[in-house]
Amino acid sequence: AQSVTQLGSHVSVSEGALVLLRCNYSSSVPPYLFWYVQYPNQGLQLLLKYTSAATLVKGINGFEAEFKKSETSFHLTKPSAHMSDAAEYFCAVRLTGGGNKLTFGTGTQLKVEL
Amino acid sequence: DAGVTQSPTHLIKTRGQQVTLRCSPKSGHDTVSWYQQALGQGPQFIFQYYEEEERQRGNFPDRFSGHQFPNYSSELNVNALLLGDSALYLCASSRGGANNEQFFGPGTRLTVL
Numbered sequence: 001a002q003s004v005t006q007l008g009s010h011v012s013v014s015e016g017a018l019v020l021l022r023c024n025y026s027s028s029v030p031p032y033l034f035w036y037v038q039y040p041n042q043g044l045q046l047l048l049k050y051t052s053a054a055t056l057v058k059g060i061n062g063f064e065a066e067f068k069k070s071e072t073s074f075h076l077t078k079p080s081a082h083m084s085d086a087a088e089y090f091c092a093v094r095l096t097g098g099g100n101k102l103t104f105g106t107g108t109q110l111k112v113e114l
Numbered sequence: 115d116a117g118v119t120q121s122p123t124h125l126i127k128t129r130g131q132q133v134t135l136r137c138s139p140k141s142g143h144d145t146v147s148w149y150q151q152a153l154g155q156g157p158q159f160i161f162q163y164y165e166e167e168e169r170q171r172g173n174f175p176d177r178f179s180g181h182q183f184p185n186y187s188s189e190l191n192v193n194a195l196l197l198g199d200s201a202l203y204l205c206a207s208s209r210g211g212a213n214n215e216q217f218f219g220p221g222t223r224l225t226v227l
Contacts, residue, residue, distance in 0.1 A: 004156075036218075043118070043204055043218035044157070090156050099170045100147060100208055100216060104156030 002027040004093050006105035014113050019078040021108045023091030033074040034092040035065055050074060086112045118207050118219035126225045127195050135190045135222045139207030146188040147216060151202040163188050200226045
Protein backbone atom coordinates (compact mmCIF):
# COMPACT_ATOMS: atom_id res chain seq x y z
CA ALA A 1 0.00 0.00 0.00
CA GLN A 2 1.17 3.47 -0.73
CA SER A 3 1.33 6.20 1.89
CA VAL A 4 2.77 9.63 2.50
CA THR A 5 4.23 11.08 5.69
CA GLN A 6 4.70 14.78 6.19
CA LEU A 7 6.99 15.62 9.08
CA GLY A 8 5.92 18.69 11.00
CA SER A 9 2.30 19.73 11.00
CA HIS A 10 3.35 23.36 11.54
CA VAL A 11 6.43 25.12 10.18
CA SER A 12 7.28 28.75 10.87
CA VAL A 13 9.89 30.75 8.94
CA SER A 14 10.90 34.37 8.67
CA GLU A 15 10.21 36.29 5.48
CA GLY A 16 13.21 35.82 3.18
CA ALA A 17 14.33 32.58 4.86
CA LEU A 18 14.54 29.15 3.30
CA VAL A 19 11.37 27.09 3.26
CA LEU A 20 11.77 23.32 3.71
CA LEU A 21 8.70 21.09 3.97
CA ARG A 22 9.35 17.40 4.37
CA CYS A 23 7.61 14.51 2.66
CA ASN A 24 8.45 10.81 2.71
CA TYR A 25 6.58 8.18 0.78
CA SER A 26 6.22 4.45 0.86
CA SER A 27 5.33 2.63 -2.29
CA SER A 28 6.13 -0.78 -3.68
CA VAL A 29 6.47 0.64 -7.18
CA PRO A 30 7.85 3.95 -8.46
CA PRO A 31 5.16 6.51 -7.78
CA TYR A 32 4.11 9.84 -9.12
CA LEU A 33 4.53 12.52 -6.45
CA PHE A 34 2.82 15.86 -6.06
CA TRP A 35 2.82 18.94 -3.88
CA TYR A 36 -0.40 20.92 -3.52
CA VAL A 37 -1.07 24.21 -1.72
CA GLN A 38 -4.34 25.14 -0.05
CA TYR A 39 -5.18 28.70 0.93
CA PRO A 40 -7.93 29.32 3.49
CA ASN A 41 -11.40 28.49 2.19
CA GLN A 42 -10.05 27.38 -1.16
CA GLY A 43 -9.44 24.12 -2.96
CA LEU A 44 -6.07 22.60 -3.74
CA GLN A 45 -3.68 24.08 -6.28
CA LEU A 46 -0.93 22.00 -7.85
CA LEU A 47 2.55 23.37 -7.11
CA LEU A 48 4.61 20.71 -8.86
CA LYS A 49 4.75 17.04 -9.76
CA TYR A 50 7.31 14.29 -10.24
CA THR A 51 6.53 11.77 -12.98
CA SER A 52 9.82 9.85 -13.30
CA ALA A 53 11.57 12.35 -15.53
CA ALA A 54 14.04 14.79 -13.95
CA THR A 55 14.53 14.23 -10.22
CA LEU A 56 14.64 17.97 -9.52
CA VAL A 57 11.26 19.42 -10.26
CA LYS A 58 10.52 23.13 -10.50
CA GLY A 59 7.04 24.39 -9.81
CA ILE A 60 5.10 27.59 -9.55
CA ASN A 61 5.83 30.50 -7.22
CA GLY A 62 9.53 29.62 -6.94
CA PHE A 63 9.02 26.23 -5.30
CA GLU A 64 10.97 23.13 -6.21
CA ALA A 65 11.29 19.57 -4.96
CA GLU A 66 13.84 16.81 -5.37
CA PHE A 67 12.92 13.14 -5.70
CA LYS A 68 15.41 10.98 -3.77
CA LYS A 69 14.67 7.30 -4.24
CA SER A 70 17.34 6.18 -1.76
CA GLU A 71 15.69 8.27 0.96
CA THR A 72 12.11 7.80 -0.32
CA SER A 73 11.72 11.55 0.03
CA PHE A 74 10.24 14.41 -1.96
CA HIS A 75 10.91 17.51 0.12
CA LEU A 76 9.59 20.90 -0.99
CA THR A 77 11.86 23.93 -0.87
CA LYS A 78 11.85 27.62 -1.68
CA PRO A 79 14.97 29.75 -1.25
CA SER A 80 13.22 32.83 0.09
CA ALA A 81 9.84 32.83 1.81
CA HIS A 82 7.25 35.47 1.09
CA MET A 83 4.29 36.42 3.22
CA SER A 84 1.98 35.18 0.48
CA ASP A 85 3.40 31.65 0.90
CA ALA A 86 1.55 31.23 4.18
CA ALA A 87 -0.84 28.35 3.52
CA GLU A 88 -1.25 24.61 4.03
CA TYR A 89 0.85 22.32 1.90
CA PHE A 90 0.03 18.72 1.05
CA CYS A 91 2.26 16.04 -0.39
CA ALA A 92 0.47 13.35 -2.40
CA VAL A 93 1.34 10.11 -4.15
CA ARG A 94 -0.24 8.29 -7.05
CA LEU A 95 0.72 4.83 -8.24
CA THR A 96 1.82 4.50 -11.83
CA GLY A 97 -0.86 2.52 -13.63
CA GLY A 98 -3.10 2.83 -10.60
CA GLY A 99 -5.66 5.17 -11.99
CA ASN A 100 -6.01 8.73 -10.81
CA LYS A 101 -6.45 8.16 -7.06
CA LEU A 102 -4.28 10.50 -4.98
CA THR A 103 -3.18 9.59 -1.46
CA PHE A 104 -2.41 12.70 0.59
CA GLY A 105 -0.32 13.37 3.64
CA THR A 106 -1.82 15.14 6.64
CA GLY A 107 -0.48 18.50 5.57
CA THR A 108 1.97 21.12 6.85
CA GLN A 109 0.77 24.57 7.83
CA LEU A 110 3.40 27.13 6.81
CA LYS A 111 3.54 30.39 8.74
CA VAL A 112 5.69 33.25 7.46
CA GLU A 113 6.69 35.91 9.96
CA LEU A 114 8.08 39.39 9.41
CA ASP B 115 -12.56 29.45 -18.73
CA ALA B 116 -14.40 28.45 -15.59
CA GLY B 117 -12.56 26.04 -13.41
CA VAL B 118 -14.15 23.33 -11.30
CA THR B 119 -17.26 24.61 -9.56
CA GLN B 120 -19.07 23.10 -6.61
CA SER B 121 -22.39 23.78 -4.94
CA PRO B 122 -23.44 24.59 -2.36
CA THR B 123 -20.55 26.33 -0.64
CA HIS B 124 -21.77 25.48 2.83
CA LEU B 125 -24.37 23.08 4.13
CA ILE B 126 -25.71 22.23 7.57
CA LYS B 127 -27.56 18.96 8.15
CA THR B 128 -28.61 16.88 11.13
CA ARG B 129 -27.73 13.28 11.90
CA GLY B 130 -29.65 10.76 9.84
CA GLN B 131 -30.42 13.14 7.00
CA GLN B 132 -29.31 12.75 3.43
CA VAL B 133 -27.25 15.26 1.41
CA THR B 134 -26.39 15.81 -2.25
CA LEU B 135 -23.35 17.78 -3.34
CA ARG B 136 -22.76 18.89 -6.89
CA CYS B 137 -19.72 19.40 -9.07
CA SER B 138 -19.18 20.81 -12.55
CA PRO B 139 -15.82 19.87 -14.06
CA LYS B 140 -13.42 22.16 -15.83
CA SER B 141 -14.22 22.66 -19.50
CA GLY B 142 -12.86 19.76 -21.56
CA HIS B 143 -12.62 17.41 -18.60
CA ASP B 144 -14.56 14.14 -18.49
CA THR B 145 -13.41 12.58 -15.23
CA VAL B 146 -14.53 13.59 -11.75
CA SER B 147 -13.07 12.48 -8.43
CA TRP B 148 -14.42 13.21 -4.96
CA TYR B 149 -12.39 13.64 -1.79
CA GLN B 150 -13.31 14.14 1.85
CA GLN B 151 -11.10 16.46 3.92
CA ALA B 152 -11.77 16.32 7.65
CA LEU B 153 -10.54 19.19 9.79
CA GLY B 154 -6.78 19.07 10.18
CA GLN B 155 -6.39 16.16 7.78
CA GLY B 156 -5.40 15.62 4.19
CA PRO B 157 -8.03 14.81 1.58
CA GLN B 158 -9.17 11.19 1.42
CA PHE B 159 -10.24 9.67 -1.91
CA ILE B 160 -13.90 8.67 -2.03
CA PHE B 161 -14.44 7.62 -5.65
CA GLN B 162 -13.92 8.54 -9.28
CA TYR B 163 -16.38 8.68 -12.17
CA TYR B 164 -15.58 8.35 -15.84
CA GLU B 165 -18.01 7.70 -18.68
CA GLU B 166 -20.85 7.82 -16.15
CA GLU B 167 -19.47 4.85 -14.21
CA GLU B 168 -17.66 4.54 -10.89
CA ARG B 169 -14.12 3.49 -11.82
CA GLN B 170 -12.30 3.56 -8.52
CA ARG B 171 -13.44 3.66 -4.92
CA GLY B 172 -11.68 4.46 -1.69
CA ASN B 173 -12.38 3.05 1.75
CA PHE B 174 -15.80 4.62 2.28
CA PRO B 175 -19.06 2.88 3.22
CA ASP B 176 -21.96 2.38 0.85
CA ARG B 177 -23.69 5.39 2.41
CA PHE B 178 -21.50 7.35 0.03
CA SER B 179 -22.70 7.11 -3.54
CA GLY B 180 -22.35 9.15 -6.66
CA HIS B 181 -23.45 9.78 -10.16
CA GLN B 182 -22.03 11.29 -13.30
CA PHE B 183 -24.26 12.86 -15.93
CA PRO B 184 -23.79 12.92 -19.72
CA ASN B 185 -22.45 16.49 -19.48
CA TYR B 186 -19.73 15.12 -17.11
CA SER B 187 -21.05 16.91 -14.04
CA SER B 188 -21.29 14.81 -10.93
CA GLU B 189 -23.16 14.42 -7.66
CA LEU B 190 -22.03 12.98 -4.36
CA ASN B 191 -24.78 11.60 -2.15
CA VAL B 192 -24.38 10.72 1.50
CA ASN B 193 -27.16 8.90 3.32
CA ALA B 194 -27.81 8.51 7.04
CA LEU B 195 -25.42 11.30 7.96
CA LEU B 196 -23.15 10.87 10.96
CA LEU B 197 -21.39 13.55 12.96
CA GLY B 198 -18.13 12.20 11.54
CA ASP B 199 -19.23 13.07 8.02
CA SER B 200 -18.61 16.75 8.80
CA ALA B 201 -15.83 17.78 6.45
CA LEU B 202 -14.85 19.73 3.37
CA TYR B 203 -15.82 17.75 0.28
CA LEU B 204 -13.59 18.43 -2.68
CA CYS B 205 -14.29 17.65 -6.28
CA ALA B 206 -11.46 17.29 -8.77
CA SER B 207 -11.70 16.97 -12.54
CA SER B 208 -9.27 15.68 -15.11
CA ARG B 209 -9.18 14.61 -18.73
CA GLY B 210 -8.97 11.14 -20.18
CA GLY B 211 -9.95 8.90 -17.30
CA ALA B 212 -6.65 8.50 -15.54
CA ASN B 213 -3.07 9.66 -15.17
CA ASN B 214 -3.77 13.28 -15.94
CA GLU B 215 -3.54 16.28 -13.66
CA GLN B 216 -6.50 16.83 -11.39
CA PHE B 217 -7.90 20.32 -10.91
CA PHE B 218 -9.69 20.90 -7.63
CA GLY B 219 -12.78 22.93 -6.88
CA PRO B 220 -13.18 25.14 -3.79
CA GLY B 221 -15.13 22.49 -1.94
CA THR B 222 -18.40 22.20 -0.06
CA ARG B 223 -18.22 22.55 3.72
CA LEU B 224 -20.68 20.07 5.27
CA THR B 225 -21.54 20.37 8.96
CA VAL B 226 -23.57 17.60 10.57
CA LEU B 227 -25.22 18.50 13.88
